Amino acid sequence: MTDTVLVLGGRSDIGRAVAHRFAAAGHPVALAARNAPDLEADRADIAIRHDVEATLHEFDALDTDALGDFVDAFDPVPGIVVSAIGAMGDQTTSETDPAAAAQVMRINYEAPAQVLELFAARMAARGGGTLVGISSVAGDRGRAVNYVYGSAKAGFTAYLSGLRNRLWGTGVHVVTVKPGFVETRMTEGMDLPGALTARPEAVAETIFQAVARGRSVVYVKPVWRAIMIIIGAIPEPIFRRTRIGS
Amino acid sequence: MQDFRTEELAGWGRYPRCPGPVARPRHAEAVGALIGAGGVIARGNGRAYGDSAMGAAATLDLRRLNRMLSFDDQAGRLVAEAGVLLGDVIATFLPRGWFPWVTPGTKFVTLGGAIAADVHGKNHHRDGAFGTFVDWIDVMGADGEVVRASRDENSELFAWTLGGMGLTGVILRAAIRLRPVESGWIAQTTIPAQNLAEAMDAFEAADDASYSVAWIDCLASGAALGRSLVMTGEHVQADDLPPDRRTHPYRTPRKRQLSMPFDAPTAALNRFSVGAFNALYWRRGLRAPRKALVDWDSYFYPLDAILGWNRIYGRRGFVQFQCALPLNASEAGLRALLSETAVAGQGSILAVLKRFGPQQSRFSFPMAGYTLALDFPANARTLALLDRLDAIAADHGGRFYLAKDARLSAATLHRADPRAAAFRAMRRETGCDRAFASAQSERLLL
Numbered sequence: 001m002t003d004t005v006l007v008l009g010g011r012s013d014i015g016r017a018v019a020h021r022f023a024a025a026g027h028p029v030a031l032a033a034r035n036a037p038d039l040e041a042d043r044a045d046i047a048i049r050h051d052v053e054a055t056l057h058e059f060d061a062l063d064t065d066a067l068g069d070f071v072d073a074f075d076p077v078p079g080i081v082v083s084a085i086g087a088m089g090d091q092t093t094s095e096t097d098p099a100a101a102a103q104v105m106r107i108n109y110e111a112p113a114q115v116l117e118l119f120a121a122r123m124a125a126r127g128g129g130t131l132v133g134i135s136s137v138a139g140d141r142g143r144a145v146n147y148v149y150g151s152a153k154a155g156f157t158a159y160l161s162g163l164r165n166r167l168w169g170t171g172v173h174v175v176t177v178k179p180g181f182v183e184t185r186m187t188e189g190m191d192l193p194g195a196l197t198a199r200p201e202a203v204a205e206t207i208f209q210a211v212a213r214g215r216s217v218v219y220v221k222p223v224w225r226a227i228m229i230i231i232g233a234i235p236e237p238i239f240r241r242t243r244i245g246s
Numbered sequence: 247m248q249d250f251r252t253e254e255l256a257g258w259g260r261y262p263r264c265p266g267p268v269a270r271p272r273h274a275e276a277v278g279a280l281i282g283a284g285g286v287i288a289r290g291n292g293r294a295y296g297d298s299a300m301g302a303a304a305t306l307d308l309r310r311l312n313r314m315l316s317f318d319d320q321a322g323r324l325v326a327e328a329g330v331l332l333g334d335v336i337a338t339f340l341p342r343g344w345f346p347w348v349t350p351g352t353k354f355v356t357l358g359g360a361i362a363a364d365v366h367g368k369n370h371h372r373d374g375a376f377g378t379f380v381d382w383i384d385v386m387g388a389d390g391e392v393v394r395a396s397r398d399e400n401s402e403l404f405a406w407t408l409g410g411m412g413l414t415g416v417i418l419r420a421a422i423r424l425r426p427v428e429s430g431w432i433a434q435t436t437i438p439a440q441n442l443a444e445a446m447d448a449f450e451a452a453d454d455a456s457y458s459v460a461w462i463d464c465l466a467s468g469a470a471l472g473r474s475l476v477m478t479g480e481h482v483q484a485d486d487l488p489p490d491r492r493t494h495p496y497r498t499p500r501k502r503q504l505s506m507p508f509d510a511p512t513a514a515l516n517r518f519s520v521g522a523f524n525a526l527y528w529r530r531g532l533r534a535p536r537k538a539l540v541d542w543d544s545y546f547y548p549l550d551a552i553l554g555w556n557r558i559y560g561r562r563g564f565v566q567f568q569c570a571l572p573l574n575a576s577e578a579g580l581r582a583l584l585s586e587t588a589v590a591g592q593g594s595i596l597a598v599l600k601r602f603g604p605q606q607s608r609f610s611f612p613m614a615g616y617t618l619a620l621d622f623p624a625n626a627r628t629l630a631l632l633d634r635l636d637a638i639a640a641d642h643g644g645r646f647y648l649a650k651d652a653r654l655s656a657a658t659l660h661r662a663d664p665r666a667a668a669f670r671a672m673r674r675e676t677g678c679d680r681a682f683a684s685a686q687s688e689r690l691l692l
Contacts, residue, residue: 041313041315041327042313044313044314044315044316045312045313045314045315048314048315048316048317048338049314049334049338051342185272189251
């Protein structure tokens with residue numbers, strides 16, 4: 001199995017870790033990001049360490065009109081497409097600045113959903129492929145501290161779920177990944193609980209295994225599945241009084 | 247300063263320990279903005295034993311600059327960022343027939359750290375130190391400019407930076423050469439030596455061996471003073487492997503990775519336990535076959551098999567004494583150092599003796615002669631012993647390995663190593679003294 005793996009959001013720590021993990025198993029990898037030439041050192045590193053082909057692709061997830069051409073440029077369509085697109089944004093700014101909120105909603109929901117949809121159509125036409133969407137546990141329940149980001153992730157999670165069901169029987173599989181806290185540039189400076197925090201390499205390993213085994217929804221640290229079941233079950237009047245909710 | 251976070255820092259010996267601001271840049275370009283404050287030092291994987299990689303004001307952890315940038319498979323030349331681990335170089339290139347020319351006793355060092363300490367391996371007598379196989383380095387100076395330095399270009403900076411302990415600038419990238427090997431196996435020969443003279447004779451007789459090193463029983467005294475197991479090694483050619491290994495000559499058995507899950511009680515290593523261990527190890531060495539086929543990982547990195555082995559010395563940490571002695575004073579100096587250690591009864595398990603070739607770089611540790619390395623748990627008695635060992639080494643014209651040092655005094659260093667004054671003058675002249683400083687450089691007035 002040496003399908004090409006396209007990583008959308010290839011600059012992110014998780015994106016690069018995913019590229020390394022698949023390359024280590026012999027997959028050629030393609031990294032797509034804005035200002036792609038900046039990633040030459042990462043590209044070379046992947047190619048040298050794993051002795052695979054690695055390429056860079058200019059990609060602006062928010063340039064909706066250009067998405068079609070971007071996707072068409074991949075011929076044949078990659079066997080595996082991973083979306084590591086996303087950004088936390090700043091909750092307080094989002095509350096007062098609608099444009100900033102729109103940006104967070106677009107980058108976490110609209111953009112990854114649209115580009116995966118385009119790849120889905122081409123994969124279905126070919127009769128096979130795997131789409132991986134990196135969503136978040138933040139989408140499982142709205143919290144006061146990050147609900148703009150969380151709501152967009154909730155939208156993306158629902159989108160992936162629907163896409164998976166629509167593609168049932170076409171040979172195209174959709175994996176939803178819900179990392180909890182991950183040690184990345186996005187969370188740098190935040191005080192994260194060690195036991196609940198994963199390294200990007202662990203996220204990559206989870207994704208690699210999920211693709212290999214055809215899993216549908218995966219959490220990176222299994223404890224998160226339990227945590228989110230409990231958090232999801234707390235009645236709203238109580239949730240709003242807890243430290244988690246507020 | 248939001249790029250810096252305060253963390254507790256220590257070297258591999260876990261002595262001394264102190265908190266300080268640490269930044270972890272993701273790109274070489276980001277380093278420039280971090281050195282402005284002054285008093286910073288680059289840190290790799292934290293394998294220097296003492297305070298070499300603890301910044302005087304702040305520390306730059308460069309492990310994220312770990313990309314391999316190009317590889318020339320004709321010349322075996324790798325260009326890589328400074329944070330790449332030697333172990334990753336081996337994992338990547340041994341299956342393709344290449345191995346580092348020089349490796350220290352752990353593969354968990356970064357290339358930047360290996361260059362800054364100009365580390366040596368078991369082949370120093372023949373091939374020189376790590377720097378011998380460095381073609382060029384990119385160094386960020388005090389002004390934030392990146393300069394390429396080699397033997398031809400900016401050669402002064404190159405010469406001072408190999409072994410310069412990160413005090414001449416931040417090493418960002420390097421081109422290093424690898425050696426072609428036909429297998430991942432080493433043919434090891436063990437030569438028991440009943441005393442120091444025999445051990446030194448064995449080293450001189452093994453001058454043409456690719457690798458040589460000795461484990462020395464530092465608690466043996468009297469007629470047995472300096473008894474050792476001298477081990478030489480050669481890379482095995484594919485045709486010389488046993489038939490079952492020939493098909494995959496680079497494949498070696500995966501080693502079990504053990505780890506030291508907690509600090510040993512401080513008293514676990516004492517003269518009785520160490521004495522018993524050393525006596526056993528010596529007898530086992532006598533009985534073992536003289537010749538053995540050993541995989542590269544076990545041969546070069548026996549201690550890497552136990553992650554966190556530094557914890558066997560307890561929570562107070564440990565210190566290492568390592569000096570190099572000139573050839574003409576080696577026997578007398580070693581005799582004096584070993585006698586002092588044996589009398590003190592502060593023996594160490596990890597006592598290593600090694601023949602060095604000549605010094606190559608401006609401020610590197612090795613010199614033609616012998617080097618002795620001894621580990622001790624850090625406590626008042628052993629620190630006092632180390633002061634006495636320092637004096638003995640200095641009296642015999644010896645010098646000290648800064649990558650292992652945690653407690654040497656500036657007076658002793660400058661008495662033993664006149665190069666230190668020249669190094670300091672160079673730093674002052676170039677403005678490096680304000681920009682780059684470690685706890686060690688402040689202590690040693692470098």
